[in-house]
Amino acid sequence: MKIFRNPDAMWREEDESRDQANQGLETGEDVADIGTSIILHSGKMHSLNILGTEIWKLLDGKSLDEIVASLQEGFEVEEEVLREDIKTFLSEMKEEGLIYEE
Amino acid sequence: MKNDLIPSSPLTVNWAITNKCNFACNHCYSRSDTKEELDLEMVFTILDTLSRAKVFSINFGGGEPLLRKNLLEIARRASDLGFAVSMNSNGYLIDRDMAGKLKEAGFAKVGISIDSPQPDIHDNFRGIKGSHARAIEALKYLKGAGIETSISSVICKINIEDVDGLVEMALSSEVANINFHNFKCSGLGFANKDILDLTPLEWRDFYIRAIELRKKVNGLRISLEDPIISQLGETGEETLVKGSVCGKLSLNIKSNGDITPCGFIPIVVGNICTDDLMKIWNESPVLHKMRNKEPQGKCLSCDSKSDCLGGCTARTLALTGDMNNPDPHCWKNES
Ligand code: SF4
Numbered sequence: 001m002k003i004f005r006n007p008d009a010m011w012r013e014e015d016e017s018r019d020q021a022n023q024g025l026e027t028g029e030d031v032a033d034i035g036t037s038i039i040l041h042s043g044k045m046h047s048l049n050i051l052g053t054e055i056w057k058l059l060d061g062k063s064l065d066e067i068v069a070s071l072q073e074g075f076e077v078e079e080e081v082l083r084e085d086i087k088t089f090l091s092e093m094k095e096e097g098l099i100y101e102e
Numbered sequence: 103m104k105n106d107l108i109p110s111s112p113l114t115v116n117w118a119i120t121n122k123c124n125f126a127c128n129h130c131y132s133r134s135d136t137k138e139e140l141d142l143e144m145v146f147t148i149l150d151t152l153s154r155a156k157v158f159s160i161n162f163g164g165g166e167p168l169l170r171k172n173l174l175e176i177a178r179r180a181s182d183l184g185f186a187v188s189m190n191s192n193g194y195l196i197d198r199d200m201a202g203k204l205k206e207a208g209f210a211k212v213g214i215s216i217d218s219p220q221p222d223i224h225d226n227f228r229g230i231k232g233s234h235a236r237a238i239e240a241l242k243y244l245k246g247a248g249i250e251t252s253i254s255s256v257i258c259k260i261n262i263e264d265v266d267g268l269v270e271m272a273l274s275s276e277v278a279n280i281n282f283h284n285f286k287c288s289g290l291g292f293a294n295k296d297i298l299d300l301t302p303l304e305w306r307d308f309y310i311r312a313i314e315l316r317k318k319v320n321g322l323r324i325s326l327e328d329p330i331i332s333q334l335g336e337t338g339e340e341t342l343v344k345g346s347v348c349g350k351l352s353l354n355i356k357s358n359g360d361i362t363p364c365g366f367i368p369i370v371v372g373n374i375c376t377d378d379l380m381k382i383w384n385e386s387p388v389l390h391k392m393r394n395k396e397p398q399g400k401c402l403s404c405d406s407k408s409d410c411l412g413g414c415t416a417r418t419l420a421l422t423g424d425m426n427n428p429d430p431h432c433w434k435n436e437s
Contacts, residue, residue, distance in 0.1 A: 010158040010186060014110045038109055040158050043323070045113070045351075 002061045002102045003090065009041035009098050013053060021050040041098055051075065055089055059099055064090070108343070108393060111155040111383055114352040116365055119145075119162045120170035121357045123192075138358040140375065142172050148359070148374050149180050155379055159186035163365065165357065168195040174207040181208025188212060190254060193240030194233055201243035212244050213252040213281065218260055219267035227260055241275045252279035258298040262308055269315050272322055279323040282312055284414060284431065295421075302433035309334055330432045332409035345411025349392035353383070363392055366416035392425065400435050401428045 005011075017036045024031040035047035037056065048056055054074065058067050068083050075082065093099045120139055140148070152160065160180050167173055167189045181187045188211035196204070196212075204212065214237050218224040221234035228234075244251045253272050255261060261268060265282075272280040285299050300308065309331050316324040326336070329345045343350045349363035359375040361382060362368065371389060372382040383389065397404075397412030404410070412418065413429020421430045428434075 012156040012158070016110055038113065040113060043325070 002063060003059050003067070004061055004100055004102065005056065005059045006041065006098050006100060009039050011037055011039040011056065013037045018050065018053070025050070039098060041096070044096070046096065046098070051085065052089055055086055056093075061102075108350055111380060112157055112351065112353045114159045114161065115152055115157050115355060116161045116163055116352060117355040118164050118357045118365065119167050119173065119176065121165040122169040123164060123166045139170070140357070140359055142175070144359070144375055145172075145176055146179055148355070149176075149183055149185075151374065151379055152185070153183045155383075157185065159188065162187070162189035164190075166192055166195070168200070174203055177204070177207040177209055181210075186210050190215065191240070192228065192233065193237035194230065196236075196240035196243055198243045198246070201240070201247035201249065204244070205247040205249055209249055211250040211252065211278075213254045213279075214240055214244075215254045215256075216268075216271065217255050217258075219264055219271040223260055238271075238275060241277060245276060250279075251275070251277045252281060253277050254281045254283060256283045256285055257300070257308060258285045259300065260298070262300060262304060265308060265311050266315065269319060269322070269324065273319070277322070279325055281325045281327070284328045284417065300431075302431055302436045305330070305431045306334075306433040309336075328414060328431075329410045330406075330413045330429050332406040333404075333432075333434060344409050345395060346392070346413070346415040348415045349389040363389060364416055367419060396426050397428065398426050399428045400432075404434055 014036055017034050021031040021034040021036050024034065032049050032051075034049055036050045037048045037053040039046040039048065039056070051071075054071055055067060058070055062070070064083070064086065067086055068079060071082060071086070072079060077085075090099065094101075149160075162170075162173070162177070164170070168191055170176070177187050177189075187208050189209065190213045193214040193216075196214075215228075216224060216234065216237050217227050218234075224234040224237070225231050241251050241253070253268075253275065255268050257265075268282075269280065284305075285295070309326065309328070312324060312326055313331070313334060313336050316326070327347075348367065352364070354362045354365045354367075355374050356362065356370075359373045360370045361372045361374055361377075361379075362370055369388050371386040372379075392415055395411050395415065397407055397410075401407050401410075401412045410429075410432075412426060413432055415425045417431065418427050418429050419425045
């Protein structure tokens with residue numbers, strides 16, 4: 001199954017916050033609360049942290065396995081934990097109509 | 103998904119592209135504004151600036167945006183740059199041909215101002231006979247052209263008894279959205295506030311009804327943008343910020359390029375032609391104050407304070423002179 005971003009959703013990365021989160025990752029800080037991108041869709045706004053942002057950027061038709069494999073390189077987490085995180089994120093996104101599958 | 107984030111630049115820009123108007127509304131907030139307009143080259147330069155700042159959407163207003171020469175060209179450029187382009191119009195100049203041109207120019211959404219389901223009341227209020235009929239026609243043409251439509255109604259004495267009628271009108275016009283704007287008391291709205299504005303208890307009753315309708319009605323979004331409805335356990339738009347969104351998510355550009363936090367706050371924080379947009383966004387003391395309001399008085403003991411933050415900043419400033427005062431429309435402790 002391929003997963004795509006809803007093309008109607010407007011999104012952008014927040015450069016400064018992203019740099020801050022990247023720095024935090026290097027020094028081992030908890031960066032889960034730093035919003036590094038914003039999505040605006042149907043009058044509703046969403047903020048994604050760095051993991052969410054990286055997942056979001058990959059949603060151009062990749063499968064779950066491909067997303068997991070691709071993120072495994074950047075984030076030092078066990079594959080199973082990462083897979084579960086990604087699945088939770090995707091189901092939230094789907095509920096909000098922000099992604100679709102084919 | 104996290105809360106309380108001030109974006110690194112505005113997400114939306116409201117732009118009074120002209121102050122010319124073919125109407126004479128009693129509640130106009132911009133009639134006394136400058137008639138000065140930026141030339142096309144400057145408008146294009148500003149679009150580039152907004153694009154670099156990664157602004158998502160531009161909403162053209164005024165005045166009546168259709169009276170701006172080259173509006174279509176400006177919209178085309180904006181939409182080519184990737185902005186979601188919309189406008190607020192009184193609809194008078196939108197016939198089938200114009201609706202098609204607006205679609206071609208890239209308008210994704212157009213909002214039409216209609217203040218009453220009763221044609222004569224609307225026409226009187228807007229100062230132009232036949233304007234209600236033309237506004238309704240405009241909605242039909244726009245929808246036919248494939249543009250998402252909405253109705254904007256300023257809630258005040260003339261329509262307070264007819265909220266259900268406004269919703270019925272929206273349903274029969276098949277718009278996606280009806281925006282109930284709270285009366286801001288800026289510009290002519292201030293001069294006419296005694297005859298137009300509602301009392302706090304009338305506001306409470308209006309919001310109770312509007313929220314009931316919002317829950318009941320299908321196929322129509324009813325937008326209420328007023329932070330004081332958090333007292334009723336509701337929120338306005340689904341945003342990441344609490345309280346007034348003014349100065350936190352969007353900015354307003356006037357026809358001469360002056361930047362204000364919102365269309366209803368007359369404080370100029372800079373000019374888009376001469377000042378650095380990002381510097382204004384990040385360093386303006388006025389925006390800073392708006393983002394860090396410290397509600398006073400009855401707000402201090404209010405359970406809704408963390409969501410409402412003292413209510414609508416524009417209205418509070420216009421009526422009390424201090425944005426940290428409780429919103430004058432707030433009905434807490436009123437009887
Ligand atoms: S008392 Fe203040 S914080 Fe509470 S609802 Fe009224 S304006 Fe908002």
